[in-house]
Structures are given as structure tokens and as C-alpha cells.
Amino acid sequence: MPRHQGYANNLNPRRQSTGLRPLIVVCLASLLLLTFYLREGETGPIHSVRGGVSVITTPVRLLGSAVSAPFNALGNVMGNLTASRETLEELERTNEELTARVAELSEAEATAERLQGLLDLQSTYNLQSTAARIVGQSSDAWTDTVTIDKGSLDGLAVNMPVTNAAGVIGQIIEVGPNSATVRLVTDEQSGVSAMIQDTRAQGMVQGQADGTLRMLYVSVDADVQEGDIIITSGLGGVFPKGLPLGTVASVTKSSNDVYYTIIVNPASRTENNEEVLVITSLTEEQVATDEDVASANATPQGQARDAAASSDDDASATDGSEGGES
Amino acid sequence: MPVDYRDAGRGRSPLIICGLVAFVLQVALGSQISFFGGCLNFMAAFACAAALQGDSGAAAITGFVAGLAYDLSATVPVGLMALVLAIGSYVVAGLSAGLGGGFSGRSFQFLAIALVIEMLVYSIALVLVGVEGDILIALGSHGLMTALISLVPGAVFLVLLGNAGGSGRGFSARGRGTRYKGIR
Numbered sequence: 228m229p230r231h232q233g234y235a236n237n238l239n240p241r242r243q244s245t246g247l248r249p250l251i252v253v254c255l256a257s258l259l260l261l262t263f264y265l266r267e268g269e270t271g272p273i274h275s276v277r278g279g280v281s282v283i284t285t286p287v288r289l290l291g292s293a294v295s296a297p298f299n300a301l302g303n304v305m306g307n308l309t310a311s312r313e314t315l316e317e318l319e320r321t322n323e324e325l326t327a328r329v330a331e332l333s334e335a336e337a338t339a340e341r342l343q344g345l346l347d348l349q350s351t352y353n354l355q356s357t358a359a360r361i362v363g364q365s366s367d368a369w370t371d372t373v374t375i376d377k378g379s380l381d382g383l384a385v386n387m388p389v390t391n392a393a394g395v396i397g398q399i400i401e402v403g404p405n406s407a408t409v410r411l412v413t414d415e416q417s418g419v420s421a422m423i424q425d426t427r428a429q430g431m432v433q434g435q436a437d438g439t440l441r442m443l444y445v446s447v448d449a450d451v452q453e454g455d456i457i458i459t460s461g462l463g464g465v466f467p468k469g470l471p472l473g474t475v476a477s478v479t480k481s482s483n484d485v486y487y488t489i490i491v492n493p494a495s496r497t498e499n500n501e502e503v504l505v506i507t508s509l510t511e512e513q514v515a516t517d518e519d520v521a522s523a524n525a526t527p528q529g530q531a532r533d534a535a536a537s538s539d540d541d542a543s544a545t546d547g548s549e550g551g552e553s
Numbered sequence: 554m555p556v557d558y559r560d561a562g563r564g565r566s567p568l569i570i571c572g573l574v575a576f577v578l579q580v581a582l583g584s585q586i587s588f589f590g591g592c593l594n595f596m597a598a599f600a601c602a603a604a605l606q607g608d609s610g611a612a613a614i615t616g617f618v619a620g621l622a623y624d625l626s627a628t629v630p631v632g633l634m635a636l637v638l639a640i641g642s643y644v645v646a647g648l649s650a651g652l653g654g655g656f657s658g659r660s661f662q663f664l665a666i667a668l669v670i671e672m673l674v675y676s677i678a679l680v681l682v683g684v685e686g687d688i689l690i691a692l693g694s695h696g697l698m699t700a701l702i703s704l705v706p707g708a709v710f711l712v713l714l715g716n717a718g719g720s721g722r723g724f725s726a727r728g729r730g731t732r733y734k735g736i737r
Contacts, residue, residue: 246610246643253617253639260621260632265682273631280625284580291581366584367627368592368695369679374584401628408628415686436690 269385274401281374282403285362288374292362321474321492324454325393345392345502353513354390354467356504357381361497362406371414371434373397373497377505378405386465388506394471394494395419395459396503407505412472413438413493420463421472422523423449424456429523432457432472432491440473442489449487451478457491460515462523467506467513471495567717568603568615571710575599576622578706583626590690591698594672596623597638598707601667604642605649605660606714616642633678641671655715656708664707665700672700 264273345358359377377383379402387399389409397411410417413434421432421442428449430442442457455475461468473491480487497503515523579595586593600619604612620635645667652660676685676696685691 246608246613246646249610250613250639250643253613254636257617257620257632257636257639260624261630261636262632264631277625277631284626287577287580288584291585295582295585363584364587365628366579366592367594367623367629368587368590368699369676369685369691370628372628410628416684436685436687436694 278403285406288363355508356506361501371411373409378403378407380404383407388466391495391503396495420460422460424458426450440491445487462515588702589698590694594703598703599710600638600642601664602710604645609643609646612642612646613639637675656712668700672696
């Protein structure tokens with residue numbers, strides 16, 4: 228029997244396929260994949276497959292990064308041209324404040340060059356770290372991540388914190404042999420234990436969709452002002468304490484609120500081909516001690532700014548050991 | 554009218570080539586180009602353009618594969634874009650039957666509407682699974698802008714796939730007067 232006779236039967240209108248069966252199959256497959264992905268851990272099979280895809284596509288990402296590098300600078304110029312005057316003034320003011328602050332810190336005097344700044348940061352905090360380079364931003368509009376050119380072969384692992392010269396930029400969430408994905412602190416799913424440098428008021432910094440940060444759980448008893456510097460508290464055990472996270476952009480509270488609504492401008496921005504440091508391990512002095520935890524639990528609102536300023540010896544000793552590192 | 558079944562495999566080659574090109578572009582440039590919060594989504598653009606060429610079943614599979622490739626190349630929940638593009642492509646293929654596979658004002662209109670709806674649905678889904686926190690930013694800044702800038706590669710894919718289909722090498726047999734494929 229000729230083979231095409233079988234196909235002729237398929238042209239019978241009563242047996243005409245609407246394609247519903249393939250749709251149902253792929254929908255079920257998608258739902259199964261989604262369910263497994265959401266329920267499995269970071270080391271589950273789907274995450275592993277994605278890690279494999281990341282490894283395979285790393286050369287293509289590097290190529291894309293190299294090709295688009297000249298255009299990134301053009302994009303920055305266009306961004307500056309279209310920025311509002313208010314934004315530019317605010318950025319200039321923030322830049323001046325940060326520059327002045329950095330100038331006060333002996334360990335961070337030389338920050339003119341990005342790589343030099345990284346080396347300063349590494350020596351300032353005595354960070355056990357590995358240098359890496361950003362080779363790509365998020366490939367989707369919904370998450371805030373970057374890809375770096377180092378992976379497990381270089382000793383990197385999931386959850387390791389990542390910094391640049393200005394401060395914390397994020398945390399590794401996926402790692403392949405020769406690349407890793409870093410979730411930025413500005414991503415909505417990120418969270419970093421933090422405190423206000425001057426008053427030691429405790430809280431947690433979380434990313435927001437608009438690219439700013441929000442500091443949560445800061446009691447209204449705390450003394451918080453615009454311009455205050457936010458640093459990592461080290462309480463989470465992931466980030467070393469004292470690394471800059473940002474500066475307070477606004478502080479608001481409603482009449483019945485128990486916590487402030489604090490918006491924080493992130494200290495660091497990421498760009499392609501920028502060098503970053505991946506902190507591979509923490510020393511004992513970089514991890515919050517039991518005393519730090521007890522102190523944070525006892526006085527989460529921190530201390531008064533005046534009290535901190537008047538008790539020069541104690542405060543400077545404290546800031547010298549933690550703030551000085553920042 | 555019998556159809557040579559051997560054409561089915563050969564006719565898919567332009568689709569596969571376009572799909573591979575879309576994936577390479579997605580990996581290489583998708584992470585580099587952003588505009589007002591939106592990023593180029595080559596895979597969605599390709600899936601929509603492909604759906605305008607063929608029958609519903611093949612479109613659903615193409616959408617699923619394209620979506621899965623996107624999911625695996627980005628830091629988003631795996632399976633979500635695959636689901637959205639599979640359903641979206643199936644619907645687009647069904648609604649655009651008889652439109653013709655090539656680039657025209659009508660097909661571009663279909664492409665634009667499909668991309669916008671798919672990206673908006675995807676944004677809402679991301680909010681529901683907790684990846685996005687602000688639904689307005691997810692819809693307006695990310696979803697809508699991603700759909701709009703992805704129209705450019707979508708139009709290119711539409712032209713490429715349309716030309717391939719018009720020369721009898723499309724992934725459906727529509728260019729030769731029938732929508733039925735050789736093998737069911």
C-alpha cells in the first residue's frame with residue numbers, strides 16, 4: 228500500500244487535528260517543570276540543567292558582551308543627557324558626600340581607578356576574595372542579576388557575597404564551572420542584614436523594582452536621618468560586617484507605624500566589564516559575634532546620635548573596628 | 554490531495570535555523586540591550602512570528618521550545634515562559650489562520666498584539682509566583698517595554714519565515730495551498 232494513502236485519511240475533516248493534543252502535552256510539561264523548579268532546592272536537577280546551559284552559552288555571552296561594550300558607553304551618555312536636573316543634582320550631592328566620606332577613611336584613600344578601588348577594598352576588609360569581571364546583565368527585564376566570568380573551578384559557590392569598590396553588589400545564586408550568576412541587592416528577592424552606621428540601628432535591606440533599596444524593620448525609636456550611611460551588620464552570617472550598602476534617601480513614618488519606611492540609594496552600580504570581588508570566606512572578626520547579636524537584640528533601635536558622638540572613645544573604638552573597615 | 558511527507562522535515566529547517574539564531578541572539582544580546590526597563594526577548598518574538606506561519610499544534614510546540622530555551626538562559630522560573638509562549642502561539646496560530654505567512658500590516662498587527670498580551674500575562678504570572686513585587690512596574694516598565702522593543706526582531710523573523718514559507722520551504726504546507734501537514 229502506498230504510504231501516502233495513510234496521509235490522505237488525515238485530510239478527512241472529521242479526523243482533522245486542531246493541535247489541541249500537542250498543546251495539552253506541552254502545557255502539562257511546562258507546569259511540571261515549573262512545579263519542580265519552584266519546589267526543588269538550588270541544587271535540584273532543573274537548576275543543574277540551567278547551570279549546564281549557562282556553561283555552554285558562556286562563550287556566546289562573552290562575545291555579546293565584547294560586541295556591545297562600545298555601545299554601553301554611548302547608552303550612559305544618552306542616560307546622562309536625558310536625566311532630569313534634579314536627579315543630576317542629587318547624584319552630584321550623593322557623590323560629594325560619598326567622596327568626602329571615603330576620603331575620611333584611611334583604608335580607602337585611593338579609589339580613583341576601579342581596579343585600584345577593588346584592591347583597596349580587599350585590603351581594607353582583609354577579604355578572602357577572588358577577582359572576577361561582569362560579563363552580562365540580566366537577560367530578562369524582571370530580575371536584577373549579573374553574570375561574572377568565574378565559577379566553581381575558581382572556588383566560587385552559591386551564597387558567596389560579591390562587592391565592588393563602592394560596596395556590596397549582591398550574592399551568588401547560581402554557579403557553573405566557569406561562570407556564576409549574582410543576584411544584585413536591588414533585586415526584589417534579595418535581603419541583607421544591615422544597620423545604620425552612626426546609630427547602629429538594625430534592619431534589613433531589600434531591593435525594590437525601581438532600583439532603589441528599602442530598609443525594613445527599623446524601629447521608630449531609632450534615630451534615622453537622610454544621608455545616613457547603611458552598612459552590612461554581619462548578622463546574617465553571609466556578608467562581612469561593615470561593608471557599605473547605600474545612603475538613606477528618605478525616611479517616613481505614619482502615625483501608628485512601628486517601623487520607619489526608609490528608602491536607600493544603593494552605594495554601588497554595576498556595569499559590564501567591571502571588576503568585582505567575590506568574597507570566598509569570612510574571617511572571625513568579619514562575622515557578627517555573639518555579643519553583636521545580643522546587642523542587636525537588646526537595642527535594635529541602636530543608640531542616640533548625640534550619645535554616640537559624645538562617647539568619643541567608645542564610639543570611635545567601635546567605629547574604628549567596624550566603620551573603619553568600611 | 555496527498556502531501557509528500559518528506560517535505561515536512563525539510564520544511565522545518567528554516568524554522569530551526571531561525572530558532573537557533575534567536576537563541577544565540579537571546580544569549581548574546583538579550584542581556585546587553587535594555588530600554589526603559591524592557592529587555593529584548595528574541596525567543597518570544599520568534600515564537601510569535603513562527604505561530605503566524607503554521608498550524609496550531611506545531612506552533613504550540615515551537616512556543617514551548619522557545620519559551621523553555623528562554624527560561625534556561627535567564628534567571629526566571631523554568632517552565633513559565635514555556636507555558637505562556639505555548640498557549641500564546643497556539644492561540645495566535647488559530648486566530649491568524651488564512652492570514653498568510655509573510656510580512657504584512659495585518660500579520661505585524663497580530664505579532665504586536667500577541668507579544669504585548671504574552672508579556673503582560675508573563676508579568677502577572679511573575680508577580681503571582683513572587684519574582685516581581687510591584688505589579689504596575691512589572692506590567693508597565695518590564696512587560697510592556699519588553700514587548701514593544703521585541704517587535705523589531707519579531708518583524709525580522711516574520712519576514713525571514715514568511716519568505717521561507719513563500720518559497721515552499723516554510724514549516725507548513727500553506728504556501729502550496731493547504732494547511733495540512735504531511736504527517737499527523
